[in-house]
Amino acid sequence: MNGLFHAALEVEQFMRQQQWRFCLIGGLAVVRWGQPRATQDVDFSLLTGFGEEQEYIDRLLARFPGRRVDAKEFALRHRVVLARTTAGVSLDIALAAFPFEEKIIDRASEFSFAERVSLTTASAEDLVVLKAFAAREQDWSDVRGILTRQGNRLDWNYIVTELSLLKELKEDSDVLQHLETIRQEVEGGAK
Numbered sequence: 001m002n003g004l005f006h007a008a009l010e011v012e013q014f015m016r017q018q019q020w021r022f023c024l025i026g027g028l029a030v031v032r033w034g035q036p037r038a039t040q041d042v043d044f045s046l047l048t049g050f051g052e053e054q055e056y057i058d059r060l061l062a063r064f065p066g067r068r069v070d071a072k073e074f075a076l077r078h079r080v081v082l083a084r085t086t087a088g089v090s091l092d093i094a095l096a097a098f099p100f101e102e103k104i105i106d107r108a109s110e111f112s113f114a115e116r117v118s119l120t121t122a123s124a125e126d127l128v129v130l131k132a133f134a135a136r137e138q139d140w141s142d143v144r145g146i147l148t149r150q151g152n153r154l155d156w157n158y159i160v161t162e163l164s165l166l167k168e169l170k171e172d173s174d175v176l177q178h179l180e181t182i183r184q185e186v187e188g189g190a191k
Helices: 002-017 027-033 053-063 071-078 099-107 124-134 137-153 156-167 175-190
Strands: 022-024 041-047 080-084 090-096 109-114 117-121
Touching: 002 022, 002 027, 002 041, 002 090, 002 109, 002 117, 022 027, 022 099, 027 041, 027 109, 027 117, 027 124, 027 137, 041 099, 053 071, 053 080, 053 090, 071 080, 090 099, 099 124, 099 156, 124 137, 124 156, 124 175, 137 175, 156 175
Parallel strands: 022 117, 041 090
Antiparallel strands: 022 041, 080 090, 109 117
């Protein structure tokens, strides 16, 4: 895990030098707020807006080698830069543009994971929203871990409001119900 923290720090330092707005959104952010889990890569959200993505992609790929021969085209098509750090750690850098993505980055805060390793992560609430929206098995496991560890410190009004807005973009309208089921299970187990 230590290698992942240093890989994330390498990317964060580069992004800060570029004066970009960003935060960690994947497994390392979950380590801060939830139950530690194995992760193999570092996931960032980088605010690019719409229309300027190519400049960000070019600068990222000039610094961090792509994981695909068509890394630039893939990033332009899918809004995710797939690259590697100097040490070979996989990077997934989502190109953020929507208001909610900007809000996540604005609400992010620094956390000291280890001596001389302070990283900017999404808030616990924003991670719950992102993970519930993605709704994959690992995401629901992460949500459960965050709910277990954070307990009543979470702002449920914020989570429900943001997820309610996002769920309209998705065919799966059961995410709020599934999240509430997990919340009840976790709260019931804590008593």
